[in-house]
Amino acid sequence: MAATGEYDFIICGGGTAGPVVAARLAEDTSLNILLIEAGEDNLELENTQMVGGWSLNFDGPHDWNLHSTPHPSTHARIQKLSRGKFLGGSSAVNGTLMVRGMKQDFDDWADPSTFNCPGWDSETMWHYFNKSETFHPDTDFETDWNSHGRSGPIHTTVHPNAPISDKVMESFVDKGLPVVPDMFASGETVEGCGHCTRSVWKGERMTGGEYLRDRFDESKRWRHNNVTKLFSQTVTRVMLNSNLQAIGVETLSSDSKKRIFRCRNEVILCLGSYNSPKTLLLSGIGPKEDLYEVGIQPLVDVPGVGKNLEDHLTVFAFYESKQGYTTDHLFQGNKFDTAREEWRISRSGTLSRSHFGAFAFTRLDQRLKKHKLWNDALEKSMKATGRDPMGLLPNQPHIEYFTTERYAAPKHYANPPPEGKSAFANIIELFSPRSRGYVKLASKDPKDNPVVQHNWLSDPLDVLVYSEACKLGAEIMLEGKGTRDLILGAWPPQAEHIGFTELEQWEKFVRENATTCFHPAGTCKMGPSSDPGSVVDARLRVKGVTGLRIADCSIMPKLNNGHPQAVAYAIGEKCADMIKEDWKIKLRGAKL
Numbered sequence: 383m384a385a386t387g388e389y390d391f392i393i394c395g396g397g398t399a400g401p402v403v404a405a406r407l408a409e410d411t412s413l414n415i416l417l418i419e420a421g422e423d424n425l426e427l428e429n430t431q432m433v434g435g436w437s438l439n440f441d442g443p444h445d446w447n448l449h450s451t452p453h454p455s456t457h458a459r460i461q462k463l464s465r466g467k468f469l470g471g472s473s474a475v476n477g478t479l480m481v482r483g484m485k486q487d488f489d490d491w492a493d494p495s496t497f498n499c500p501g502w503d504s505e506t507m508w509h510y511f512n513k514s515e516t517f518h519p520d521t522d523f524e525t526d527w528n529s530h531g532r533s534g535p536i537h538t539t540v541h542p543n544a545p546i547s548d549k550v551m552e553s554f555v556d557k558g559l560p561v562v563p564d565m566f567a568s569g570e571t572v573e574g575c576g577h578c579t580r581s582v583w584k585g586e587r588m589t590g591g592e593y594l595r596d597r598f599d600e601s602k603r604w605r606h607n608n609v610t611k612l613f614s615q616t617v618t619r620v621m622l623n624s625n626l627q628a629i630g631v632e633t634l635s636s637d638s639k640k641r642i643f644r645c646r647n648e649v650i651l652c653l654g655s656y657n658s659p660k661t662l663l664l665s666g667i668g669p670k671e672d673l674y675e676v677g678i679q680p681l682v683d684v685p686g687v688g689k690n691l692e693d694h695l696t697v698f699a700f701y702e703s704k705q706g707y708t709t710d711h712l713f714q715g716n717k718f719d720t721a722r723e724e725w726r727i728s729r730s731g732t733l734s735r736s737h738f739g740a741f742a743f744t745r746l747d748q749r750l751k752k753h754k755l756w757n758d759a760l761e762k763s764m765k766a767t768g769r770d771p772m773g774l775l776p777n778q779p780h781i782e783y784f785t786t787e788r789y790a791a792p793k794h795y796a797n798p799p800p801e802g803k804s805a806f807a808n809i810i811e812l813f814s815p816r817s818r819g820y821v822k823l824a825s826k827d828p829k830d831n832p833v834v835q836h837n838w839l840s841d842p843l844d845v846l847v848y849s850e851a852c853k854l855g856a857e858i859m860l861e862g863k864g865t866r867d868l869i870l871g872a873w874p875p876q877a878e879h880i881g882f883t884e885l886e887q888w889e890k891f892v893r894e895n896a897t898t899c900f901h902p903a904g905t906c907k908m909g910p911s912s913d914p915g916s917v918v919d920a921r922l923r924v925k926g927v928t929g930l931r932i933a934d935c936s937i938m939p940k941l942n943n944g945h946p947q948a949v950a951y952a953i954g955e956k957c958a959d960m961i962k963e964d965w966k967i968k969l970r971g972a973k974l
């Protein structure tokens with residue numbers, strides 16, 4: 383098998399973080415960079431650009447088609463774990479929400495007494511969040527300009543609310559969550575509600591691909607001549623020499639042809655939280671017992687690879703609403719085709735925007751302190767760490783609420799209201815869960831998806847916090863002054879949650895309904911060498927080898943209390959800067 387190329391840096395994965403690393407390194411025009419992506423270029427893939435087309439990418443050739451392994455805590459339900467397989471990766475299939483999380487989340491990453499990852503504090507992360515972004519505020523939006531960028535490749539906006547979202551905000555305020563302008567970018571408000579930034583501009587979704595090609599440039603040319611883009615090639619392993627130095631990668635094409643690409647400096651894995659650990663394991667880097675299990679000779683025993691899998695859960699509580707508030711009428715009947723035509727012609731209409739509406743953060747201390755389970759755990763955790771049992775300080779929220787502006791949900795919800803009826807959801811998202819899962823190889827065949835066991839809700843405290851959050855969420859919707867008179871009942875009408883009065887009813891509800899928020903993280907955790915579970919150090923270098931880094935959501939030592947795409951961009955930005963420092967690469971080329 384002959385080598386088919388040699389590059390200074392090889393970036394594996396053209397998703398969210400990968401293109402950032404490639405593009406920033408390419409600012410030095412003397413460098414020769416290869417970016418390898420298993421999926422296609424997204425230029426001709428309409429559903430990666432049409433904001434409302436996101437779920438049409440699921441379950442086909444543009445999805446990795448991963449599934450969770452059943453677990454009794456979620457009633458052995460098998461859940462789809464969609465990930466984008468094209469340029470832009472999961473940023474090209476996501477809900478476009480740019481909820482950065484709290485400043486404290488990143489100060490925890492950096493703090494020696496918590497995750498001990500120097501250089502990952504909030505000030506640094508806000509610098510990189512802003513660097514990746516060009517924010518276009520609405521005229522009457524009160525912008526916190528310290529928390530937005532003006533010249534990054536990812537163009538963002540706020541969303542014009544449908545009437546239902548304004549009514550939901552009224553209920554949030556009525557129930558004690560005040561409106562705080564731009565709180566989801568500023569990262570300082572723990573209890574409040576407001577609008578969040580979206581990775582949408584001029585009716586199009588922004589993806590990691592923007593770093594490589596300016597979508598609004600008529601010519602559609604690539605920004606950098608020194609980045610070779612290789613699509614439809616799956617990286618199957620990192621090649622290590624006898625000194626355990628990464629010297630290249632092996633790839634497989636869809637017609638099963640193997641190729642080898644060599645690198646002079648470094649390989650950077652940006653394959654996401656399921657596939658980065660998978661590729662390390664296929665390369666002989668991981669827990670030795672897991673490798674022996676599938677017949678792979680361990681080269682480096684790194685016990686943390688694939689462990690520490692964290693995810694946010696969401697549960698959708700649907701309500702039927704009076705007519706005139708939601709946007710269901712724009713989708714019912716054959717209106718989807720009309721809406722798509724409108725988007726095609728003018729990049730406007732309902733498919734030019736995401737269907738999420740109002741947002742809120744809150745803590746649940748008052749409710750939780752009624753429970754012995756919580757109080758016992760609180761006493762212990764306060765003594766041990768000064769934090770609550772979820773690992774949070776008082777300036778970090780337990781929960782996010784966000785709502786839809788019509789009946790919209792993951793695919794297993796299949797009860798859209800007929801014409802003449804409207805529905806919306808209050809989505810309850812559990813932050814900082816205690817449950818952790820894992821990613822393991824199913825076999826040594828790189829074509830097989832890995833085994834993913836999330837273990838969601840396996841920790842009783844997660845169930846308690848989540849059930850209380852759902853109960854409060856229902857009170858806000860049913861008693862809050864904006865929504866109490868417009869909600870007609872649950873949707874579908876036979877849904878029982880509308881009548882729930884007891885916490886146990888909500889516990890059953892979350893076990894039966896909670897589903898992934900598509901935020902997997904932590905499977906190649908960053909941490910100091912003293913942490914046996916860490917896979918990369920604070921400069922993102924893989925333990926036990928040289929010339930190999932990871933830059934994607936898998937490196938998060940703990941998920942942000944927010945949504946992860948903005949973090950993925952920031953990780954890519956910071957990784958590129960660290961590589962430049964380490965290799966003393968000078969900027970000679972054009973800036974983005």
Ligand SMILES: Cc1cc2nc3c(=O)[nH]c(=O)nc-3n(C[C@H](O)[C@H](O)[C@H](O)COP(=O)(O)OP(=O)(O)OC[C@H]3O[C@@H](n4cnc5c(N)ncnc54)[C@H](O)[C@@H]3O)c2cc1C
Nearest residue numbers: 395397398399420471472476477478479617934935945947
């Ligand atoms: C349906 C959905 C909705 C979401 N909604 C939001 C939201 O609204 N807001 C938010 O902040 N976050 C959201 N997220 C999460 C967010 O999009 C991801 O956390 C983030 O994009 C992950 O970035 P990443 O770089 O880690 O991985 P990815 O973006 O998944 O990139 C990995 C890339 O590597 C490629 N790849 C994988 N394996 C190989 C291989 N072996 N060889 C070559 N290439 C390979 C993949 O095809 C992909 O392009 C959502 C995610 C999904 C799926």
